[in-house]
Amino acid sequence: MSTPARGFTINVFVPTGDPAGLRIVEKTNWTGKGLVCPRNDYATVRGRPEFKLAGVYVLVGRTSDGEADQIYVGEGDPIGPRLDSHAKLKDFWNSVYCFVSKDSSLNKAHVQYLESRLVELADEAKRSVVENGNRPDRPTLAEATAAEAEVFLQDVLLCFPLMGLSVFSLAENLPKKTATKLQLTTKGITAYCNLTSEGFVVTKGSQAVLSAAPSTPQFVKTARESLLKRGVLIERGGLLVFEVPYTFDSASTAAAVVMGRNANGLIEWRSPEGVTLKDLRQAGND
Numbered sequence: 001m002s003t004p005a006r007g008f009t010i011n012v013f014v015p016t017g018d019p020a021g022l023r024i025v026e027k028t029n030w031t032g033k034g035l036v037c038p039r040n041d042y043a044t045v046r047g048r049p050e051f052k053l054a055g056v057y058v059l060v061g062r063t064s065d066g067e068a069d070q071i072y073v074g075e076g077d078p079i080g081p082r083l084d085s086h087a088k089l090k091d092f093w094n095s096v097y098c099f100v101s102k103d104s105s106l107n108k109a110h111v112q113y114l115e116s117r118l119v120e121l122a123d124e125a126k127r128s129v130v131e132n133g134n135r136p137d138r139p140t141l142a143e144a145t146a147a148e149a150e151v152f153l154q155d156v157l158l159c160f161p162l163m164g165l166s167v168f169s170l171a172e173n174l175p176k177k178t179a180t181k182l183q184l185t186t187k188g189i190t191a192y193c194n195l196t197s198e199g200f201v202v203t204k205g206s207q208a209v210l211s212a213a214p215s216t217p218q219f220v221k222t223a224r225e226s227l228l229k230r231g232v233l234i235e236r237g238g239l240l241v242f243e244v245p246y247t248f249d250s251a252s253t254a255a256a257v258v259m260g261r262n263a264n265g266l267i268e269w270r271s272p273e274g275v276t277l278k279d280l281r282q283a284g285n286d
Contacts (some may be wrong), residue, residue, distance in 0.1 A: 010162050016041070024050075025163055030155050031105055035098040036163050042087055042096065051080035054107060055100035056114040056156075059086060059093035060165060063129050067226035069167050072131040073118045075111035092131065097165055099156050106152070112139045113149040114156070121157075121168040126232045126244050128167035161198075171201040171245035182269040182277060184258055189239055191258045193269055199247045200254045200265070208233060208240040212260035220256045227257070251277055 013024040022045050025034035035050055054077035061070045070092050076082035079098055086093070099114070100106065116138040122130050141149070157168055181203070182193040191206035212221050224240075227233040233240045248254035251265025259268065266278035 008158065010159065016045070022048075023163070025159055026102075027155055027159060031101050031103050032152060032155055032159075033100055033102050034156070034159050034163060035096075035100075037096050037098070039087065039094050039096065042083065046080060046084065050098065050100050051083065052078045053100040053104060054111050055079045055098050056111050056118065057083065057096055057098040058118065058165065059090060059131075060095050060097065061092040062094075063226070065222050065226055067223055068230065069128040069165070070131060071122060071128045071167060073115055073122065073136075074132075075115040077108045077111060097160070097163060099159075101152075109139050109141055109145060110149045110152070112136065113141060113146065114153055117150075117153055118156075118168060124244075125168060125170050126230050127169075127171070127247070129230065166198060166247075171196070171198070171247045180271050180280070182271060184255060184268050184270070186259055186268075189258070191242075193251070193254060196247070199249050200251050200269075201245050201247050202242055202254050202258065204242055204245045206242045206258070208242070208258045209260040210235065210239050216261050217256070220253070220260075220262070223253070223257050224260070 009028045011026045011028075013026075014021065015024060016022055021038060021041050023036045025036065026032075033050060037045060054075075056073070056075045057079055059072040059074070062068070063070045072086075072090065072093065074082055074086075079100070083096060083098075116136045119130060119132055119135055122128055123135070160166065160168060182195070184191045184193070187209055189207035189209055191208065192203045193206075194201045194203060208224075212224060224233065227246065228240075231243055232246050234243050248257070251269050252263055253265070255263035255265040255268040266281070267276050269277040271280060
C-alpha cells in the first residue's frame with residue numbers, strides 16, 4: 001500500500017516587486033533555496049549573495065518548433081560565473097532556475113551529483129530537449145553523502161512544478177484525477193489516457209497511427225514529428241508506440257496525435273464501458 005503524499009508549504013518572495021521577475025522560493029523545513037530569474041533580469045540581480053554559492057541550475061527556453069522545453073543543466077561552485085558565461089554564450093534560454101543551500105551545506109560533490117541526476121531524470125521523462133552534449137557522470141560519493149544529495153534532490157523536484165517547470169517528472173507519476181482510465185480505439189490501434197492535474201496523460205505502450213492524414217492540422221503534424229524526434233513515439237510493427245507516458249494540454253490534441261487527424265477528444269476518449277469523456281464530465285465523473 002503506497003504512502004499518501006504529505007502536504008507542504010512553499011513561500012515565494014518577489015524582491016523586485018515584479019511578479020514576472022526574480023522569484024525566490026523556499027520550502028518549510030528545508031535548507032534549500034530556489035531562484036527563478038528571467039534572462040532579461042539576470043544582469044540586474046547577478047550580484048545577489050545566492051549566486052556566490054555552490055548550486056545547480058537549469059537554463060530553459062523553447063525548441064524552434066515551439067513543441068517542447070529546451071534545457072541545459074549545470075552546476076557551479078559558485079554558480080554566478082557559470083551563469084555569467086551562459087548569458088554571453090548561450091542563445092536559446094530565456095529563464096534560469098537555480099537551487100542553492102541557505103546554510104552553505106552544498107559542496108562541489110553534492111552539486112555534481114544533483115546535475116547528473118537531473119540530466120538522468122530529464123532523459124528518462126523525455127518532456128524536453130536536453131542541450132547537455134556530454135551527459136555528466138555521477139561523482140563517486142560516500143554512501144552518506146549520496147543520501148544527503150538525494151534527499152535534497154527530492155525537495156528540488158517538489159519545487160520545480162510550482163516554479164513552472166515539469167520536465168523532470170515522468171507523467172505516469174502524476175496524481176490522477178479519476179480512477180477511470182480512458183481509451184481510444186481506431187484503425188487497429190488502442191491508446192489509453194489518464195486525467196491528471198497537469199493535463200491528459202497518454203500512457204506508456206499506447207499506440208498511434210503510423211501516418212497522419214493529408215488533412216491533419218499542421219500543429220498536429222508538428223507535434224507528432226517532435227515526439228518522434230525526442231523518442232516519445234517510436235515506430236514498431238507498422239504503427240507508432242508511446243515509449244513513455246506523455247502529457248497533452250487537451251484531450252483533443254491527445255486524440256489528434258494518436259489518430260493522425262483532426263479529432264474531438266471529448267467524443268473520441270471513452271471509458272471502458274464506452275461512455276464518452278463529454279458524458280463523464282456532464283455526469284461529474286471525470
